[in-house]
Amino acid sequence: MKKIIIxxxxxxxxxxxxxxxESNGYQVVEAVNGENGFTVCKSxxxxxxxxxxxxxxxMDGIRMISFLRQEEGLKKTPVLIITTxxxxxxxAQAKALGVIAWIQKPISGKALVKALNxxx
Ligand SMILES: [Mg+2]
Numbered sequence: 001m002k003k004i005i006i007x008x009x010x011x012x013x014x015x016x017x018x019x020x021x022e023s024n025g026y027q028v029v030e031a032v033n034g035e036n037g038f039t040v041c042k043s044x045x046x047x048x049x050x051x052x053x054x055x056x057x058x059m060d061g062i063r064m065i066s067f068l069r070q071e072e073g074l075k076k077t078p079v080l081i082i083t084t085x086x087x088x089x090x091x092a093q094a095k096a097l098g099v100i101a102w103i104q105k106p107i108s109g110k111a112l113v114k115a116l117n118x119x120x
Contacts, residue, residue, distance in 0.1 A: 011032075
């Protein structure tokens with residue numbers, strides 16, 4: 001079973017995505033912010049992908065990903081950003097960090113599952 005990590009400070013969003021992914025055969029591990037996400041990713045290096053929110057209190061998504069990319073075993077892990085943001089500067093930063101997709105919120109569970117099935 002493919003393990004997906006979701007890093008997002010919105011509990012309602014996390015639980016919705018968790019439900020949608022689990023009902024489509026994915027295993028889901030949650031993290032509540034950037035700092036927590038970094039820790040969770042380091043202890044789940046076998047994950048298939050990491051879904052990252054941009055705006056979170058403390059460490060934001062981009063900073064978290066830049067830390068991940070310095071960790072052995074997480075340098076090439078597929079990372080998708082799922083956010084309300086659409087700034088070209090942030091998108092360029094994400095691309096430089098090897099982020100494979102920038103997905104605009106809101107996204108339906110069905111569309112997210114479809115995107116993951118296609119990318120992974
Ligand atoms: Mg957020």
